Amino acid sequence: MDPIVIVGGDAAGMSAASKFKREHPEREVVVFERGAYVSYAACGMPYYVKGEVASLDDLLTVTPEEFVEERGVDLRLHHEVVDVDAEERVVTVEGPDGRFTQSYDQVLVATGAHAVVPPFEGMDLAGVFTMHSLPEAEAVRDFLAAERPDSVAVVGGGYVGIEMAEAFDAHDVDVHLFEMLSHVMAPFGETVAKHVEDHLRDRGVHLHLDTAVERFVGDDRVTGVDTGESVVDVDLALVGVGVAPNTDLVEAAGVELGETGAIATDEYGRTNLPGVFAAGDCAEARHVVTGEPDHVPLALTANRAGRAIGQTMAGDETPVGDIAGTAVVKAFDLTAARTGIVDEDRAREAGFDPVSVTITAASRAHYYPGAEEITITMLGDRDSGRVLGATMVGREGVAKRIDTVAVALHEGATAVDLSYYDLAYAPPYSPVWDPVLTTAKVLDGKLG
The missing domain is CATH 3.30.390.30 (FAD/NAD-linked reductase, C-terminal dimerisation domain)
Incomplete structure (x- = not known):
């Protein structure tokens, strides 16, 4: 029998792989991960930048070696799946040794999401970062240590922006937070936003609300943020304006997307194509209040859905569960x-x-x-x-x-x-x- 194939090695993918192997240790499970890390705590990255987490390795839930040696998963790092042929049940993979195909019995697409990169001029300047992966977090912390900036810009007042404002403040730099809406933390409502804004100001964060960034200023490296009305001098910029699901791979394969732009699935994580599942930040889930599909990319949702799909693939149909969008954010105190x-x-x-x-x-x-x-x-x-x-x-x-x-x-x-x-x-x-x-x-x- 052909192996189970998992595309993407973070929360949903590795939860599915681990669960399936527990149910069927004799079956082959192949995980293709295009990066160097699997099963890591992305939510801990601001605290790594802040310095409260000492090492990137501390953010690894399970190491690649443990997946291979203890759980029996055939894990292939630095391997990117570039095509899914649902009719032939084959994926095409780009790896260090070139392109090859891998047949599958069932496949889980757990490609996650990516940081939204706004079309600002100057996004390619040195000192301008997004942060949605461990290498990006490491680059930000290395830059702080090497360059010792006096002032930083955080663009976006959501989860990442608030947490990174605190992280940068711990390095004794002036923090400017830019938000194009009238309040930070829009999904939390105005009452919460006002409390958080007052507290950020008390902690010395310079808030620029109702302020859209037009471009980053600088020759080779960032020296300022241009809002159209003024230029704020900064030595580092972190852009955190949201994430978008990674769906290009499955769109080309004929997988249907939902109204949210993420992959549409049923209650068991199945897509419209036979033998193709999706879970994690790339997929929709049903909202417990409305009963309708929604896209709320959070860690528990991904872990829980991956585990359920692993069990379903193993022959025991298990719903991925509804979501409520429950979230919590630390904003200084x-x-x-x-x-x-x-x-x-x-x-x-x-x-x-x-x-x-x-x-x-x-x-x-x-x-x-x-x-x-x-x-x-x-x-x-x-x-x-x-x-x-x-x-x-x-x-x-x-x-x-x-x-x-x-x-x-x-x-x-x-x-x-x-x-x-x-x-x-x-x-x-x-x-x-x-x-x-x-x-x-x-x-x-x-x-x-």
């Missing part, structure tokens, strides 16, 4: 989190009649030292009473509280259901009425 649908316009487009409430509550019992404020915005549907999503921001207790709301979304819980959850209480960790419970009670009152 603040934590911001979100889950579900947090934008009222999007909720209306999905057919809901949204109602939102915002409360601010203490993270601990009022008498216990160290209590901090948590601000929570929660959305519900007036017709059904169902919780649609929430955002949170605060200095402590945010990261795990968002998970409570995520569970409620997966259960289809109403606001009154959530208000009755039996959550843990002790003065060092929560008031008697946890802020999530309080928000749900207030939301239920407004929905009623």
